[in-house]
Amino acid sequence: MSCPQRSIINPLHDTAFHALSHAYGLDDPRAAAFQAVAIARDGEVRTATGTTVGVKADTLCLHGDNPSALANARAVRAALQAAGITLRPLAP
Numbered sequence: 792m793s794c795p796q797r798s799i800i801n802p803l804h805d806t807a808f809h810a811l812s813h814a815y816g817l818d819d820p821r822a823a824a825f826q827a828v829a830i831a832r833d834g835e836v837r838t839a840t841g842t843t844v845g846v847k848a849d850t851l852c853l854h855g856d857n858p859s860a861l862a863n864a865r866a867v868r869a870a871l872q873a874a875g876i877t878l879r880p881l882a883p
Contacts, residue, residue, distance in 0.1 A: 820866030827867040828874045828882045845856055850881065 830836055830851060835843050853864050871878055 803866040809863050818857050818863070820859060820862040823853075823859075823863040824870035828870050828876070831871060831876045
């Protein structure tokens, strides 16, 4: 399933978020979970330079092309649920 092209934050296609993912070690499940909650709940993310950027995301897509993908997905899901954020599939 591919991610919708509207209102997504995709670190592979946005240089600021690509830099953020490397600077903050988003191969670390705790860092990925922290960022996901910040995006979903707070509508913001901190860049690699420390600047806070406002974002409005309708979806979060997790990429599975690294060794920590499964651990990241589990950590992100748990953190979003703990923050009271509703999770639902893209398609019914």
